[in-house]
């Protein structure tokens with residue numbers, strides 16, 4: 156064979172060998188990359204496997220058999236994952252101190268009434284009558300006003316009180332007796348989850364109260380979920396979700412005009428599935444004169460109770476509405492078992508006397524008071540602090 160031909164054959168074989176080697180190397184590189192990708196994927200799946208259940212489920216709720224609930228789409232408004240900063244709600248302890256001053260204002264009729272008695276002067280008939288009148292303007296009501304005046308007259312006369320400090324002590328004692336210092340005013344959140352329903356006439360401050368209460372519970376390290384069962388007012392769900400977002404609390408909401416019972420049911424179901432501590436349910440404002448709407452409220456409670464017992468039903472009453480608030484209390488308690496009262500707008504009314512009337516009427520304690528529009532302007536109702544604030548204001552004025 157000619158030397159040139161031999162060289163050509165060797166060259167060709169060499170090229171083929173290089174080509175095969177390159178293909179093999181490329182295949183190996185691809186295989187390695189694919190293996191690496193597969194391993195990364197498996198690792199990712201393994202890591203995410205345990206957290207999938209932490210997401211609130213949006214499955215359709217099981218329907219109770221004897222209560223027709225219209226099927227509605229519900230959505231869970233998770234606070235945005237990338238939400239940069241959450242509020243740090245104020246603890247109940249510090250907010251109590253901050254709000255104490257707001258509890259009693261210098262123009263508070265209750266404080267004014269106390270002032271006369273704190274003077275230590277001899278009290279004549281006219282003074283006692285003025286005292287009674289002032290208590291009535293503070294919404295204390297006829298019964299409690301008469302009761303308090305009688306008790307005080309008796310003690311002031313028998314003891315011949317001339318010392319302002321002694322007068323203060325007697326007043327403090329009698330006012331506390333009237334308000335009932337021993338009632339359990341804690342919010343019952345026991346349950347798996349605890350369910351707190353918030354009810355009341357429109358505009359009293361229900362949604363605001365649910366938002367503020369969520370903050371109180373978050374400050375106490377509770378895991379909270381909100382249910383926007385106020386499907387009556389279009390903006391209410393949005394308003395509630397915004398409250399939740401500020402403290403990282405999700406909101407379950409339905410479509411506009413959805414069946415409120417269905418949304419409430421779904422919220423408790425989602426809360427249960429995700430092991431939250433407390434579900435707070437905001438309900439639509441009721442015209443307490445409309446029987447149909449009030450019946451619907453009873454239904455919301457019954458439907459929720461197919462998932463979990465309702466631990467607390469808080470009736471929100473606007474302190475500025477006076478006697479009307481009392482009528483509301485009466486009617487609402489006929490439809491749902493009210494277990495506690497939230498008295499809002501106490502900052503704007505200073506007619507704290509209504510606390511006594513409402514408690515007497517319902518036989519349930521005022522548990523929370525709203526003292527402003529600020530996010531943390533909700534405080535546990537503490538009778539001792541309330542009475543001391545009244546007396547201090549009286550002394551200072």
Ligand SMILES: Nc1nc2c(ncn2[C@@H]2O[C@H](COP(=O)(O)OP(=O)(O)OP(=O)(O)O)[C@@H](O)[C@H]2O)c(=O)[nH]1
Pocket residue numbers: 355356357358359360361362363364385388391439440441498499500501502503524525526527528532
């Ligand atoms: N000053 C003062 N305003 C309050 C207080 N609580 C609520 N408000 C205000 O009352 C208004 C009505 O409050 P909402 O929470 O929207 O009332 P709602 O009962 O949910 O109303 P509906 O959804 O229409 O039934 C808002 O402007 C609140 O800021 C309070 O304690 N003090």
